[in-house]
Amino acid sequence: MGYYTEMDITRFTREASSRIKDIVVEEYPLTVFVNSWELVTLLCSPVDLDFLVTGFLVSEGFIGSVQDIISMEINQKLGRADVKVMETADFVGKDRDRRTVTTSSARGSVFYNLKDADKLPVLSGGMPEVDYDTVIKLIDSFNEKCTVFRKTGGVHACAFALGEDIRVFHQDIGRHNAMDKVIGHCMQASLDFRSGLVMSSGRIASEMLLKAAKRGISVFVSRAAPTMMSVDIARKLNITLIGFAREDRFNVYHDAGRIK
Amino acid sequence: MGYYTEMDITRFTREASSRIKDIVVEEYPLTVFVNSWELVTLLCSPVDLDFLVTGFLVSEGFIGSVQDIISMEINQKLGRADVKVMETADFVGKDRDRRTVTTSSARGSVFYNLKDADKLPVLSGGMPEVDYDTVIKLIDSFNEKCTVFRKTGGVHACAFALGEDIRVFHQDIGRHNAMDKVIGHCMQASLDFRSGLVMSSGRIASEMLLKAAKRGISVFVSRAAPTMMSVDIARKLNITLIGFAREDRFNVYHDAGRIK
Numbered sequence: 167m168g169y170y171t172e173m174d175i176t177r178f179t180r181e182a183s184s185r186i187k188d189i190v191v192e193e194y195p196l197t198v199f200v201n202s203w204e205l206v207t208l209l210c211s212p213v214d215l216d217f218l219v220t221g222f223l224v225s226e227g228f229i230g231s232v233q234d235i236i237s238m239e240i241n242q243k244l245g246r247a248d249v250k251v252m253e254t255a256d257f258v259g260k261d262r263d264r265r266t267v268t269t270s271s272a273r274g275s276v277f278y279n280l281k282d283a284d285k286l287p288v289l290s291g292g293m294p295e296v297d298y299d300t301v302i303k304l305i306d307s308f309n310e311k312c313t314v315f316r317k318t319g320g321v322h323a324c325a326f327a328l329g330e331d332i333r334v335f336h337q338d339i340g341r342h343n344a345m346d347k348v349i350g351h352c353m354q355a356s357l358d359f360r361s362g363l364v365m366s367s368g369r370i371a372s373e374m375l376l377k378a379a380k381r382g383i384s385v386f387v388s389r390a391a392p393t394m395m396s397v398d399i400a401r402k403l404n405i406t407l408i409g410f411a412r413e414d415r416f417n418v419y420h421d422a423g424r425i426k
Numbered sequence: 427m428g429y430y431t432e433m434d435i436t437r438f439t440r441e442a443s444s445r446i447k448d449i450v451v452e453e454y455p456l457t458v459f460v461n462s463w464e465l466v467t468l469l470c471s472p473v474d475l476d477f478l479v480t481g482f483l484v485s486e487g488f489i490g491s492v493q494d495i496i497s498m499e500i501n502q503k504l505g506r507a508d509v510k511v512m513e514t515a516d517f518v519g520k521d522r523d524r525r526t527v528t529t530s531s532a533r534g535s536v537f538y539n540l541k542d543a544d545k546l547p548v549l550s551g552g553m554p555e556v557d558y559d560t561v562i563k564l565i566d567s568f569n570e571k572c573t574v575f576r577k578t579g580g581v582h583a584c585a586f587a588l589g590e591d592i593r594v595f596h597q598d599i600g601r602h603n604a605m606d607k608v609i610g611h612c613m614q615a616s617l618d619f620r621s622g623l624v625m626s627s628g629r630i631a632s633e634m635l636l637k638a639a640k641r642g643i644s645v646f647v648s649r650a651a652p653t654m655m656s657v658d659i660a661r662k663l664n665i666t667l668i669g670f671a672r673e674d675r676f677n678v679y680h681d682a683g684r685i686k
Contacts, residue, residue, distance in 0.1 A: 171654050176678040178558050178685075188677060193631055193653035209632065209655075298438050320651075339631070339653065371453055371599070372469065391580075393453035393599065394431050395469075417448060418436040425438075 167192055167212045167242070169321055169337065191320060191339055196240075198247045200228060211321055211338045214347050215240050218338070219247045221350030225377050230254065232353050283376055289384040289404045289422075294361055296385055296406065297426040300330050304387065305411045307332050308365050324348045326383075328362040341368035345377055352381075359383045363406075370396045370409060379403050385424060387411050392419050427452055427472045427502070429581055429597065451580060451599055456500075458507045460488060471581055471598045474607050475500050478598070479507045481610030485637050490514065492613050543636055549644040549664045549682075554621055556645055556666065557686040560590050564647065565671045567592050568625050584608045586643075588622040601628035605637055612641075619643045623666075630656045630669060639663050645684060647671050652679050 175188045194212040198205045198219055205228075210218060216238060223229045229251050236250040304327050311332065312323050321337040324344035334357070336347035345366065352359065363385035364378050370392040376399065378386055385406040392400075392409045400407040400420040407419040418425060435448045454472040458465045458479055465488075470478060476498060483489045489511050496510040564587050571592065572583050582601035586594040586608050594617070596607035605626065612619065623645035624638050630652040636659065638646055645666040652660075652669045660667040660680040667679040678685060 173654070173657065173679070176681065177675060178561075178678060179675040180558070180562075183678075188679075190652060190654045190657060190679070193655035195655075298440070301438075302440075392450060394433070394450045395453035395455075397433065397450060415437060415439040418438060419433070419448075419450070421436065 167194065169211050169213060169339075193339055195245050196247055197245055198222070198249065200249050200251055201253070202248075208343065210340060210343045212242060213338075214336055214351070215242065215247065217336065217347040217350035217354070218343055219249060219350070220353060221346030221348065222343075223249065223251070224349055224353060225346055225380065283372075283379075283399060283402070286376070286379050286403055288402070289379065289382065291404055291423045294363065294385060294424065295426055296363065296408075296424055301387060301408065301411060301416055302414060303330050304332065304363075304365060305389070305416070306413060308335075308367075308389075309413070311335050312337075312367065323365075323367040325365040326352050326357065326359075326362055327365060328357070332365075333357060333362070341366060341374065342377070344368075345374060349377070349381060363387055365411075366390075369393070370407065372396050372399055375399050375405065375407070379405060384422070387416070427454065429471050429473060429599075453599055455505050456507055457505055458482070458509065460509050460511055461513070462508075468603065470600060470603045472502060473598075474596055474611070475502065475507065477596065477607040477610035477614070478603055479509060479610070480613060481606030481608065482603075483509065483511070484609055484613060485606055485640065543632075543639075543659060543662070546636070546639050546663055548662070549639065549642065551664055551683045554623065554645060554684065555686055556623065556668075556684055561647060561668065561671060561676055562674065563590050564592065564623075564625060565649070565676070566673060568595075568627075568649075569673070571595050572597075572627065583625075583627040585625040586612050586617065586619075586622055587625060588617070592625075593617060593622070601626060601634065602637070604628075605634060609637070609641060623647055625671075626650075629653070630667065632656050632659055635659050635665065635667070639665060644682070647676070 170189045170191055172187055173190055174185055176183050177186050193209055195207050195209055197207045234252045234254055239248045308325055321339050322341035322344045323337045325332045326334040326348050334348050334351045336344050338344040359381040364383050366388045369390040370388045372395040375396045387408040389411050397419050404422045406422045406424045408416050409419055410417045430449045430451055432447055433450055434445055436443050437446050453469055455467050455469055457467045494512045494514055499508045568585055581597040581599050582604045583597045584604035585592045594608050594611045596604050598604040619641040624643050626648045629650040630648045632655040635656045647668040649671050652667055657679050664682045666682045666684040668676050669679055670677045
């Protein structure tokens, strides 16, 4: 099972109806158990599930680092991830009831309240620096990686870049999952979030920006639009927010002093 | 506060950077209290919140009908909806802990398990009948209503139609919210779900289809693609699933004997 599968459909046009083959995206349920407690079922693309689970647990505040993970067993056939984590203060003290239902593709059940944004530190200014050429080059690389897959009715992509290089790139039917895969991968690879920038194919809504901010990522580039709440968060936390990034142009919604 | 707001941004191109005005979509947090219990915070477009709350409570199984609502007070400034409902079996017996995290735009925290799909009845076949001309006419009306708003970086739309007429139409930054607004409105107006069809601008992932199926809606038309899980659900529950609906053509992923 991968991102897509093929099926027969009927196409109706004014002239006729015909049987054709179509490529349809897979949607796969992964139930995550942490220390034998059923945490959540994620609906995702069945690829890079280890990174997804790691990133999800970090983003939701169940673990602070990959060292908190004692073991992770993923049974792809059953759709189960069994994770054993250290009984740290993060996990034990977690408010498992508080829910914010996001608008962003791929997530909803976030285990923290939007008010958590108030507890996030303002990101220090100035670094990393970004300039026009770097952004354009990264968008070009990002788009090239995306074209490996069909764009129509497809998957969302997310990347982490250091300097002019995309270091980590992941895709998923949900954009939150795609970012969690990137976060999980970066943490496994011990990449420094504060030195790089994150890129996303999808709209930048508040939850996506907070997810990045919690990791100390201070530059966010998207091919799509932000929401006004994201702009407010970017201003509050001193995040550089770039949207509608195209092959030769982009919009800056909050500069935060990092764009040369 | 409406769907959009205007702000100043900087556009960077190869030649220059310039200050321009941009239209950015609003993202608004609405915290829903049911019988004084804080249920969830929805991130949505601040329009038609009464329909949103009604539809959400129905979709999530907290109420069975609008008669279960004793009172609803929405304080738009504070972002609070206080709802008093009858202490019916639905509300009391609700499993408030089980979570499925969807990929669909706008939702996540759904208070039912994906396994609930097993408990849904197979929808009776044959009705409503749909033919090529009806679908095309409805898509045309739907698109016309959507163009009132900017499509770029915009909002999702959802509609309920009876015959060739769109009876209810709503928009939201999240497609689940848009559908809940439609559901809430249809229920307030006592429209018969079984006689009509639902339309959506966004991808048809499993949660959206289940949301419609639970109301007895048996025909789903989208401008976008379904996921394979949606197709499986459509086959199981006998739902007519139409995707990539354009001005003169559409794809049928599951016919269910309703298309003439």
